[in-house]
Amino acid sequence: MHYTLHQLEIFFKISQLKSITKAAEELNLTQPAVSIQLKKFQDQFPLPLTEYLGRKIHITEFGKEIADTAENILEQVASISYKSAAYEGKVAGKLHISVVSTGKYVMPYFLSDFMKKYPGIDLTMNVTNKSEVVKSIEENTVDFAMVSVLPSHLNISRIELMRNELFLLGKDNPSKSGNHLTTKEFKKLKLIYREKGSATRQAMESFVDQQKFTNHKKIELVSNEAVKQAVIAGLGYSIMPIIGIKNELKNKEVQIIPIKNLPISTNWNLIWLSSKKQSPAAIALSNYVKENKMEIIKKHFSWMEDRSLLP
Incomplete structure (x- = not known):
C-alpha cells in the first residue's frame, strides 16, 4: 500500500462531513481533486470504504474503521509538529x-x-x-x-x-401609546422561541413565567439567525441578545420594544x-x-x- 497523509486527511474529512463537496470546501481543494484522491485511496483496499445511496455518500463499516485509524495517524503527525514547536520555545x-x-x-x-x-x-x-x-x-x-x-x-x-443584555424585539412597536408595552398588549403577541436547551429560550421562558403572562401563541425555531430573520419578516416577537442585532438595529429592520423588567442582564x-x-x-x-x-x-x-x- 502506498497511500499518503494527504489521502488519509481527505478520506477522514469525507467520513466526518459525509460529503465530498463539503470536504473539498473545508480543505480548500476542488471537488474533482478530492474525488480523484478518494478513488486512489479506495483502490488500495480490497473492500469498499464508501457507498452511494441515491446521491448521498455513506461510509461503510470497514470505511469507519479506516477513518478511525486515519484520525489517530493524523493526530500523531500533528503531535510531532507541536513537539517540534515546543522545543523551539513556541x-x-x-x-x-x-x-x-x-x-x-x-x-x-x-x-x-x-x-x-x-x-x-x-x-x-x-x-x-x-x-x-x-x-x-x-x-x-x-x-x-x-x-x-x-x-x-x-x-x-x-x-x-x-455584559450580555436581552431585549424584546419586533419589526414594529405594537403599543397603542407608542411607548412601553402593557401586560395586556404583550399577551396578544405571537412569540418566537429558540429550541429547548438554549439559554436564550430559558431566559425568555423565565421572563414570561415571572411576569405571570399567559401567552399561548408561539413559534419555535432552532437557531438565533432563524429567530432574527423571522422577527425581521414580521412573523412575531422574541427576547434576544442585543449582541446579534447590531446591523439590524442600525438599519431599522427591527426595533427594541420597551417593556417593564427588560432587558435581562447576564x-x-x-x-x-x-x-x-x-x-x-x-x-x-x-x-x-x-x-x-x-x-x-x-x-x-x-x-x-x-x-x-x-x-
Missing part, C-alpha cells in the same frame, strides 16, 4: 472551544489576534446550544466553553468577559473545569484574554453603549 497544540450560539458574535473577536500571535495553535470552535456546550465541559471534551449562564452543578473556573464567561490540567495552548489563551479583554471590548463592542439604538 506555543503550539490543539485548542477546542464550545460556544453557545449567540456567543458566535463575541468569541471570534477574543480569538482573532490571539491566533495571529500563536500560529502554531490549531483551533476548533463548535457553536451549539447551552445544553450541548455544558455537556462538552462535563465530559471534558473541550478546553473551554463560552456561556452566559454558569452551570451550577460543575466545579468550574472562569474569566468574565462582557455576563458572558469563558469557563473550564477547575480540575482540568490545561495545555500550554489553553494557558496561553487564558492569559491572553485576561490581559486584553478590556481593550477587545472597547475596540469591538463599544457600540453596545450607543443609547441611540435603545428606546
